Amino acid sequence: MATNQEHVKLLGATGSPFVCRVQIALKLKGIEYEFLEENLATKSELLLKYNPVHKKVPVFVHNDKPISESLVILEYIDEVWKQNPILPTDPHQRALARFWSKFIDDKIVSASSKSVFTLDEKEREKNVEETTEALQFLQNELKGKYFGGEEFNFVDIAAVFVAFWIPLVQDIIGLQLFTAEKFPKLYNWSQEFLDHPVVKETIPPREPLFAFFKGRYESLLAASK
Numbered sequence: 001m002a003t004n005q006e007h008v009k010l011l012g013a014t015g016s017p018f019v020c021r022v023q024i025a026l027k028l029k030g031i032e033y034e035f036l037e038e039n040l041a042t043k044s045e046l047l048l049k050y051n052p053v054h055k056k057v058p059v060f061v062h063n064d065k066p067i068s069e070s071l072v073i074l075e076y077i078d079e080v081w082k083q084n085p086i087l088p089t090d091p092h093q094r095a096l097a098r099f100w101s102k103f104i105d106d107k108i109v110s111a112s113s114k115s116v117f118t119l120d121e122k123e124r125e126k127n128v129e130e131t132t133e134a135l136q137f138l139q140n141e142l143k144g145k146y147f148g149g150e151e152f153n154f155v156d157i158a159a160v161f162v163a164f165w166i167p168l169v170q171d172i173i174g175l176q177l178f179t180a181e182k183f184p185k186l187y188n189w190s191q192e193f194l195d196h197p198v199v200k201e202t203i204p205p206r207e208p209l210f211a212f213f214k215g216r217y218e219s220l221l222a223a224s225k
Contacts, residue, residue, distance in 0.1 A: 023202045043055055
């Protein structure tokens with residue numbers, strides 16, 4: 001079994017929800033690592049070497065062996081470092097955790113982002129509708145304090161995008177996408193999750209990130225005129 005004394009690197013960008021997932025898992029398991037901040041506008045030689053296919057972060061490097069894609073990285077970390085497991089031991093529960101985590105990426109991440117960063121009103125309405133439906137499905141799956149029960153697990157970590165990033169980007173245009181009124185159970189979960197010491201110490205500061213996304217939206221708006 002690997003120990004946290006082995007060489008672990010994470011190529012990432014502060015403000016990426018996918019990178020944040022990996023950072024939460026590493027913190028939960030007490031794994032020391034070297035964080036290499038990537039400028040995604042230029043893409044370092046190291047990033048191109050370790051992830052030549054997608055050229056994206058995060059890239060997790062364990063003893064010079066790279067792994068890409070945040071959900072794949074989470075599974076790898078859980079298999080190598082057994083303390084504080086994030087995937088259930090029961091095969092059916094593990095399969096469900098994988099399903100709902102992929103559901104978040106497939107049905108929520110893209111649609112919610114387009115709800116904010118799409119200027120066409122009809123397109124925005126379509127994406128708001130898709131996001132709302134998907135968030136309702138996700139809320140229905142929440143049976144306890146966390147998706148993992150009394151402790152957060154794989155799905156909770158994947159859903160950091162819902163807890164932190166959706167409320168942040170929706171505020172740019174005053175969109176009521178994810179609120180306590182619309183999704184009371186899921187919203188309560190998000191507050192519990194963000195208040196967990198491991199998560200609280202890992203998520204990036206809100207204000208610089210809000211300024212970054214607002215600037216991106218304003219550039220999009222200016223370019224359309």
